Amino acid sequence: MPHSRRLFKGDFLMAHSLAQNRSVACPNCEQMVEAEIWLVIDAVERPDLLADIRNGTLRIMVCSQCGFSGEVDGPLLLYRPEDDPVLIFCPPATVLLPDDKPEEEAEEVAVEQMEELLDYLAEKVGPVWQKRWIEELALIPFLMLPVTLSDDPEAAARALTEQIMAGLEKLREENPEAYEEAVGTLGEFEEMLGSDVMAALVSPLTSVLDEFVSCGSWEESYEFVKAHPELVGEEAEDVLDAIIESAYMMEDDETADFLEEHLFLLERCREIGVQKAFAEKIGIPPDELA
Ligand SMILES: [Zn+2]
Structure with missing residues (x-):
């Protein structure tokens, strides 16, 4: 008896993309509508969905009762094995919090959701998955995706x-x-x-800047800037400025203010040198910094 061939069993061949079925209330008549929401899309596997993104129709839901059409919100991880950057993540406009989570944890929950989708995709993609894709991941508002692509x-x-x-x-x-x-x-x-926002959002400097602003202390940031001289200069400042602009766009003033502080510090690094700028920031004499 020949051994069984399982090529077509399960989802082995075309299975990177992932959709979730969710009941959403029609904003117009409140009728519950079943919506299919794509959370992970492999651009090579599903050129049809990529076309929907470009047309702006991917998340459009039409109410079966009143005919109202509107966009359904949700996170999206786009996998583009033949393009750069390979991974693009669009955060949801509103994070759906589990019942036991307070509002303040929205950002944390959003990051967890992104990590879950990344884990899912990494497992599906298997051995060709590359860690650097995550470092190079571009964060882009869903609204801007058709422009980016x-x-x-x-x-x-x-x-x-x-x-x-x-x-x-x-x-x-x-x-x-x-x-x-x-x-x-x-x-x-x-x-x-x-503006140059789009170019900035896909710049390789974005991930370095992201690490820079994630440092736990100014001392740590100082070591990081010394190790990444590409952060000092107008190019990095322009990219950070564009990220700040998009934070304001998304009405995330808290993040914008936090990033402004970092931008100011990088400007000072360029003007008076890294050591002096950090000493000024921390409030100690420059020679106390190694
Ligand atoms: Zn309706």
């Missing part, structure tokens, strides 16, 4: 702006109050599209 980011940014303008026009007719609020956000958004 486009071969022509400027044209995509324009198309996205037009799409938003059309949506706003509809909103103005249906809900003038929400419209006023949205216009304010859009002003910032247009500014962001016009």
Whole structure:
């Protein structure tokens, strides 16, 4: 008897992408609707879903009762084995907290969710998985993803702006109050599209900056900057500035302020030298720092 061939059993062939079925309430009529939410997408395995991201339709849900269409929120891990960066993560706009978690832990929960998805993908991808992909992972707001993935980011940014303008026009007719609020956000958004934010968000300096701001003390940061001279200079400052801008965009003022403090320190490093700048920050004479 020939041994069994199991190639098509289970999900061995096409199984990197992962969707979750969730019941969500229609924002218009409150009818519960079953939504399929993609959490992990392998761009090579599912070019159809990649096209949906580019068209801005990936997370669009249509209510079967009233016909309302809207976007369903959720995290997304995009795996692009043939592109750079290989991994892109879009955090959810709102973190769904388990019942026992207070609001303050939202960020922590978001990071845990991202790590879970990374673990899932690493296991599915198997031996070709590379640790450096995580170091090079790009964090990008879901809204910006079509622009990031486009071969022509400027044209995509324009198309996205037009799409938003059309949506706003509809909103103005249906809900003038929400419209006023949205216009304010859009002003910032247009500014962001016009800036170098997108280039910065995919810069290799982003992960080095991320490690820099994650240091536990200024002394530790000092050692880190000495080991990473690429952090001192206008290029790193521009990237950090863009990250700060996107934090403001996402109305995360706390993170933005925290990053501003680090940006100021890097500027001082460039102006007066690393040792003097850190001594100034810590409040000790420069020669006390090795
Ligand atoms: Zn509905």
